[in-house]
Amino acid sequence: xxxxxxxxxxxxxxxxxxxxxxDAGATPAxxxxxxxxxxxxxxxxxxxxxxxxxxxxxxxxxxxxxxxVTAQYLIRTDDGVVLTVTNTGAxxxxxxxxxxxxxxxxxxxxxxxxxxxPPDPHEVRSPVSILSKPFVADTVARLMAAGAARxxxxxxxxxxxxxxxxxLAIPTRHGPMPATRYRPPGKAKGVYLNAHGGGxxxxxxxxxxxxxxxxxxxAEVLVVNVDYALAPHKRFPAPCEQVYDALRWAxxxxxxxxxxxxxxxxxxxxxxxxAAASRLALRDGGPEIALQVLHYPPLDLVTPAADKPxxxxxxxxxxxxxxxxxxxxxxDVARRTDPLASPAWGTNADDxxxxxxxxxxxxxxxxxxxxxxxxxxxxxxxxxLVEHYDIRxxxxxxxxxxxxxxxxxxxxxFLARHVERAVTA
Numbered sequence: 001x002x003x004x005x006x007x008x009x010x011x012x013x014x015x016x017x018x019x020x021x022x023d024a025g026a027t028p029a030x031x032x033x034x035x036x037x038x039x040x041x042x043x044x045x046x047x048x049x050x051x052x053x054x055x056x057x058x059x060x061x062x063x064x065x066x067x068x069v070t071a072q073y074l075i076r077t078d079d080g081v082v083l084t085v086t087n088t089g090a091x092x093x094x095x096x097x098x099x100x101x102x103x104x105x106x107x108x109x110x111x112x113x114x115x116x117x118p119p120d121p122h123e124v125r126s127p128v129s130i131l132s133k134p135f136v137a138d139t140v141a142r143l144m145a146a147g148a149a150r151x152x153x154x155x156x157x158x159x160x161x162x163x164x165x166x167x168l169a170i171p172t173r174h175g176p177m178p179a180t181r182y183r184p185p186g187k188a189k190g191v192y193l194n195a196h197g198g199g200x201x202x203x204x205x206x207x208x209x210x211x212x213x214x215x216x217x218x219a220e221v222l223v224v225n226v227d228y229a230l231a232p233h234k235r236f237p238a239p240c241e242q243v244y245d246a247l248r249w250a251x252x253x254x255x256x257x258x259x260x261x262x263x264x265x266x267x268x269x270x271x272x273x274x275a276a277a278s279r280l281a282l283r284d285g286g287p288e289i290a291l292q293v294l295h296y297p298p299l300d301l302v303t304p305a306a307d308k309p310x311x312x313x314x315x316x317x318x319x320x321x322x323x324x325x326x327x328x329x330x331x332d333v334a335r336r337t338d339p340l341a342s343p344a345w346g347t348n349a350d351d352x353x354x355x356x357x358x359x360x361x362x363x364x365x366x367x368x369x370x371x372x373x374x375x376x377x378x379x380x381x382x383x384x385l386v387e388h389y390d391i392r393x394x395x396x397x398x399x400x401x402x403x404x405x406x407x408x409x410x411x412x413x414f415l416a417r418h419v420e421r422a423v424t425a
Contacts, residue, residue, distance in 0.1 A: 081109055131320055137327035138232040141201040144324070145230060148202040157210040157405060161217045172245035174229060174238045179246070180205055182216040182223035190261040190290065190423025191250050192221045195243050197268025197397070199298075199325030200231045207400055208267065211412060219416040221423060222257055224250060228273065231329040240276035240340050244284075247277055251287035261290040261423040265359075265415075268397060269325075271297025275375075276340040278356045289356035291386065291422035293415060296363050296396050299344035300371040301326050301336040310367045316396040317367040344371040349378035359418050360388045361411065365395040386422075389414060 075083045084103040104110050131137050164183040169176040192215055196208045205227040212223040226246050228239045243264070249255075251262055266274040271294040278292040300308075305322025330336050339348040360376040362369045369390075379385040391398070391411060399408040 077109070079108075081105065081107060083109060131323035132327055134232075134327055134331040137324045137331075140324045141230075141232055141328035145202045148198070149204070152204055152206060154207055154209040155400060157408060158214055161213045163209065163213050164216065168224065170224075170226065170246045170249050172242045172249075174234060174242055174245075177229070177242050177246060178205070178227040180209075180212070180225045180227075182212045182225065184216045184220040184222060186220065188220065188222040188257055188260060189420060190219075190221045190263065191257055192219065192223045192419055192423075193243070193246055193250055193262070193264045194223055194225045195228060195239075195264075195266035195270030195273045196225070197266065197270045197400070198230070199321065200236075200239060200269045200272075200329040201325055202230065208270075210408075211267070211399070211415075214412045215416055215419060218413065219419040219423075221263070221419060222260075235328075236330045236335065237276070237338070237340055239273055240280065243273045244277040244280040247281065247287055247289070261425075262287060263291040263293065263419055263422055264289055264356075265291075265293025265295065265419075266297070267295040267400070269298060271295050272299060272341075275299060275343050275358075278358070279340060279343065282352075282355045290425070291419060292356045292358045293361070293419070294358060294372065294375070295361045295415075296366050296368060297372055298325075298368050299342065299375050301330060301342045302333075302345045303371075305367060308367045309370055311365045315365060315367050316401070322367075344375040344378070349375055352378055352382035352384055355379070355382060355384050357386045357422065358384055359386050359415070361415070362388070362390045363394045363396055363398060364390060364392050368396060386418065 075085065077083065081104065131140065164185075166181045166183075168179040168181050170179050171177075194205075194208055194212055194215075196203050196205050198204075198207070205225045208225055212225045215221055216223045224246065226243060228234075228242045231239075234242075243266075247262065247264055250257075252258070264274045264277050265271070274292050275294055275297060278289055281287060281289055304319065305317055305326075306319035308317075308322075310317075326336065330341055336342055337345060337348075343349055358376075358379045360372055360379065362372045362376075373388070373390075376385055376388040380388075389411075391407070394403055394407065399411065
């Protein structure tokens, strides 16, 4: 008896779990890494139970973009039977070649031993369809977040600028939100609320430390760098509402900077949240925002990343990443049409009358560039676009990854001038 659909569901979680950390083209031959699988629950059409942690062991055997992986995990079914799922495969930039198998003891699940598992081991297929399953996307998102948390630190930029910082806890409808306050060298001319990037699922406020220090020093604003809750722990619209709640908190007359003009901005996912918070401020009657800064933001979560234009396969945002981020953040595809999630999609931006003035910054080689350009055009039609600046020769996350320090400094200087102008107008 063969049940290929069920068998592939059993394998799917592990298949993508081991695909995520592998960038075979950028990894030296002979590199080896063990990835722990921490476990969880599994629910399929005929098997439910507990995933027992084992691990994935992979190594790059050639320097031409191919990684060979052998990985294994166990499922203990609700009736106490332990199934062993093993997957051996080759991972390339084009897709996955897999040869999975399932071993079960004699009994009610022994039919899995003979299961024919598509696809054929010699057939290459894309992982994206698997990543659209919430259970798989959530697992990959948690793995990515855990890995990023272990190594996360900001780029060592602008060492000449001190960090005059203090920690805050901002009350929001989703619980207290940690934040870091950056003070300017003198009296603050205004307040800038910053939201970090990371696809809504990874990263933290510390990644934007160089930007926050630069704005505090050169725009002479007090920067509040928020650490909003990540998906899948908190899904849409919770992060949007947290950032908006932080704006309302910052605008309170109880703050030490009461009366100061307020800006909101973010990079990547943080730019999306800044756009959403600005939309909520428009809808709910405040607070007044002097400037929204949208720095290489994702503004269309409806269109799959694979369908967005890319220079070549070396771009930072890969199709599988978009699938993980969007699925973990908003599992319900229909909800991705919400204007707070996809302000540039469809007719969502046809009427932006009264929205906060906006600075839109895009990257020439970014897969997300087109949607931000579209949104900039809609903002301009509404009379809300202050400027659209396209950074030539760089890709998504240039300032956090490997962009030339002088390019980063130039963009931050441009951004700081706009922020200072907005808060002193």
